[in-house]
Amino acid sequence: MGTLVGILPGLGPAATISLLLPMIFHTSAVSSIIMLAGICYGAQYGGSTTSILLNIPGEASSVITCLDGHQMAKQGRAGPALGMAAFGSFIAGTLGIVGLMLFAPTLAKFALRFGPPEFFSLALMSLTLVTYVSKGSLIQSLVMACVGLVMSTVGMDPITSRARFTFGLTSLLDGFELVYVAMGFFGLSEVLSNLGHAFKQEILDSKIRNLLPTRQDWKDSAKPIARGTVLGFLLGILPGFGQAITTFVSYAVEKRFSKHPEQFGTGRIEGVAGPEAANNAASSGTFIPLLSLGIPVNPSTAILIGALLILGLQPGPLLISSRPDLFWGVVASMYIGNVMLVMLNLPLIGLWVQMLKVPYSLLYVLIVLLCQIGAYSVNNNVTDVLLINIFGLAGYLMKRYEFEGAPLILGLVLGPMLESSLRRALMMSDGSPMIFIARPLSAAFLIVAVFFLISPLFTRGRIGKAAIESKDD
Amino acid sequence: MWFFHVKPLDIMRELKSGLFFFSLSLLVLWESLRVELGTLMEPGSGFLPFCVGLVLFALSLVLIHRGWGIREFQKPHSRRVILALASLFVYSLLLEPLGFVVATFFLVGVLFHLGQPRRWWLLIGMSAVVTFLAYLVFGVLLHVYFPRGFLGI
Numbered sequence: 183m184g185t186l187v188g189i190l191p192g193l194g195p196a197a198t199i200s201l202l203l204p205m206i207f208h209t210s211a212v213s214s215i216i217m218l219a220g221i222c223y224g225a226q227y228g229g230s231t232t233s234i235l236l237n238i239p240g241e242a243s244s245v246i247t248c249l250d251g252h253q254m255a256k257q258g259r260a261g262p263a264l265g266m267a268a269f270g271s272f273i274a275g276t277l278g279i280v281g282l283m284l285f286a287p288t289l290a291k292f293a294l295r296f297g298p299p300e301f302f303s304l305a306l307m308s309l310t311l312v313t314y315v316s317k318g319s320l321i322q323s324l325v326m327a328c329v330g331l332v333m334s335t336v337g338m339d340p341i342t343s344r345a346r347f348t349f350g351l352t353s354l355l356d357g358f359e360l361v362y363v364a365m366g367f368f369g370l371s372e373v374l375s376n377l378g379h380a381f382k383q384e385i386l387d388s389k390i391r392n393l394l395p396t397r398q399d400w401k402d403s404a405k406p407i408a409r410g411t412v413l414g415f416l417l418g419i420l421p422g423f424g425q426a427i428t429t430f431v432s433y434a435v436e437k438r439f440s441k442h443p444e445q446f447g448t449g450r451i452e453g454v455a456g457p458e459a460a461n462n463a464a465s466s467g468t469f470i471p472l473l474s475l476g477i478p479v480n481p482s483t484a485i486l487i488g489a490l491l492i493l494g495l496q497p498g499p500l501l502i503s504s505r506p507d508l509f510w511g512v513v514a515s516m517y518i519g520n521v522m523l524v525m526l527n528l529p530l531i532g533l534w535v536q537m538l539k540v541p542y543s544l545l546y547v548l549i550v551l552l553c554q555i556g557a558y559s560v561n562n563n564v565t566d567v568l569l570i571n572i573f574g575l576a577g578y579l580m581k582r583y584e585f586e587g588a589p590l591i592l593g594l595v596l597g598p599m600l601e602s603s604l605r606r607a608l609m610m611s612d613g614s615p616m617i618f619i620a621r622p623l624s625a626a627f628l629i630v631a632v633f634f635l636i637s638p639l640f641t642r643g644r645i646g647k648a649a650i651e652s653k654d655d
Numbered sequence: 656m657w658f659f660h661v662k663p664l665d666i667m668r669e670l671k672s673g674l675f676f677f678s679l680s681l682l683v684l685w686e687s688l689r690v691e692l693g694t695l696m697e698p699g700s701g702f703l704p705f706c707v708g709l710v711l712f713a714l715s716l717v718l719i720h721r722g723w724g725i726r727e728f729q730k731p732h733s734r735r736v737i738l739a740l741a742s743l744f745v746y747s748l749l750l751e752p753l754g755f756v757v758a759t760f761f762l763v764g765v766l767f768h769l770g771q772p773r774r775w776w777l778l779i780g781m782s783a784v785v786t787f788l789a790y791l792v793f794g795v796l797l798h799v800y801f802p803r804g805f806l807g808i
Contacts, residue, residue: 208797320750321717324678332683332704338688340702347683374740377769423721519689530736543770547703550739551789556747559799566803568747575740582732583668587724601703 186534188227195225196481196591197372200364201549204556205490211493212508216515217488222482223275223465223516227523230267234260243461246429250446250453257449262390262399266451267458268527269395270403274411274459275520278466281415283513284472286502290474293499298606299617303627305600308421308477309592310631320638323589324579330593331600333358340598349421353565360488361560363594366573367580367587368481370553373546374578393528395451401456406436410459417460418467421479421592432460439527466516473501474508476599479590484595536542551639673718680715683708735769742766754804755794760786 199218206214229244234251246377254263287540288612309331313323336347337357348354360526395403410432417428436456437443446453471477476497478484490497495505527534557570580587611617685702687708693699748763753761764782767773773781793799 244712321714321721322672325711325714325718328707328714329676329679331707332679332711335704335707342700344690344700346704347686370743374736377739378736447681541771543767546768546770550743550766551759551763554743554759555789555799557792558750558801559793559797562800564747564802566753568744571740571743571747574743578736578740579729583672595691597703604703608695608698613697615695619802 195221199485203361204559212511220519226461226465234263243255246433246457249449253449262395263454265393266455267396270407270455270459272524275462277411278415278463281375282466286470286474290499290502298603299621299624302603303624305596312420313589314590314634318584321570326395326585327589327593329340330590331597332599334594362570364485366570369575370574371577373549373583392542399451402451406452406456410456411463414460414463415467418464419470428460429457429466432456481591484591513628556653579617651652669718670722673715676715680712681707751802755801
């Protein structure tokens with residue numbers, strides 16, 4: 183499923199995870215999270231296939247692969263490009279899981295020392311970083327984060343049990359369920375936005391041979407894969423950076439390290455190996471804050487946090503120690519998943535390309551229907567279908583007015599943690615806001631948050647904005 | 656200034672969105688005050704929403720200021736999207752009285768037509784197949800209890 187999502191342009195991992203959320207009510211917690219996590223990293227494998235063969239990135243994280251990957255395909259070297267993308271992804275993905283295995287429990291143990299001020303500052307920093315690296319205007323991203331935070335406060339106040347923003351509607355007492363918001367904002371709105379554009383599908387019918395890269399290809403790609411892995415993993419841990427931006431950074435790094443930077447964009451295998459390794463390593467990296475701190479770093483992991491909550495699990499530093507079966511189950515599944523992805527992806531490339539021949543006019547109907555049935559099946563309630571359509575409309579308008587969905591969904595997920603830790607910290611300090619600055623770790627998080635908020639004033643640009651806008655051009 | 660750097664086409668929509676979020680911020684502030692702000696020593700239910708409402712208020716003013724005075728055309732909404740959205744809202748209202756099978760059959764037919772106009776018999780055939788498969792997978796295999804509607808199906 184992850185590979186398929188990666189291959190199909192116009193259907194991202196966040197949208198797919200949101201579409202599959204209703205299914206987790208029918209399976210065990212470990213199986214559900216394994217399934218949803220598989221979509222996150224599987225999509226990174228699939229995205230490169232269409233970038234190389236069709237010059238159409240299936241995912242934002244595969245945009246950069248188009249530059250050299252498609253040029254290689256044009257030169258008759260589609261096989262080695264696909265092969266190196268898959269092997270590079272496998273190596274980086276596997277090393278990323280080793281990193282996840284080593285760092286997540288350590289970070290979780292360390293996070294046990296966190297008190298309310300640290301959690302407040304951490305949540306605020308995460309939210310700020312996500313808005314900083316979002317596409318488009320920073321103001322608009324901040325607005326979306328605020329809307330997400332306000333949405334998170336709808337319903338009963340967990341401390342005083344007082345109803346807020348319900349306007350007398352009992353259906354709002356439980357607040358906005360993430361499953362509907364995510365399905366509407368990411369699933370339905372994505373399809374509706376695509377519906378507004380003309381459907382164009384150009385499929386390459388040429389046979390792909392020699393998937394195994396040559397010795398020279400390996401020699402050229404070894405260092406880019408290593409650098410991409412380290413870079414992707416480290417950036418993946420940081421909120422907001424996710425997979426897409428790491429690929430742009432990796433490409434820039436490879437170009438700088440190359441003896442022939444002028445040949446980048448003409449079919450250099452380093453331009454495929456580095457970014458493809460980076461996006462897979464980042465995919466593993468995103469699971470560290472998710473599983474050890476309960477902090478989502480992108481929309482996909484935000485929805486995964488929602489899934490954990492739906493399953494009755496409490497994301498945070500105690501998750502790994504209280505549910506080791508879940509953590510190690512996810513880690514083991516990622517190892518197996520990575521092996522399976524390489525074994526399935528390369529021999530089945532022909533099939534994946536054929537999948538692209540399914541007309542979007544057919545595919546979109548199935549996705550919309552899946553959204554409607556998925557929303558209904560959660561509580562067997564017709565009102566939920568109406569609710570998801572309202573969120574779909576809001577998501578569509580949001581996209582049309584160029585407001586990013588990521589800050590909103592992160593605001594919605596981080597809101598409860600942010601609010602409870604803010605109120606507890608202020609109660610702890612007898613109302614002194616200095617508690618957030620007096621504690622070194624909390625102060626450090628706040629400094630980072632403030633830095634990213636004010637840095638565009640001086641730099642007149644942001645990493646994420648520049649990187650993602652170049653994809654649109 | 657960095658926050659004034661926007662593409663000209665976005666300006667008109669920014670004014671509209673700025674006004675929308677301005678109204679939303681007022682609503683948030685009003686509701687926060689209603690549910691009690693509390694004090695710094697004991698923050699109440701409205702404390703965080705009030706702080707967020709203030710930030711939203713300020714940001715919406717920036718959006719309004721940025722979009723003020725400039726009038727640009729923007730692309731009209733796609734007819735397909737409007738019709739698809741309308742059919743989805745009609746579907747959510749008719750799902751109960753018509754039942755899953757009948758309502759879904761019509762919805763799928765409309766959506767297929769919006770995606771790509773086809774011959775009527777093909778539309779009916781495709782809608783019937785998709786509705787049947789959806790019912791088989793979700794209704795029969797996954798035991799989702801769909802509304803039966805006035806026809807009892």
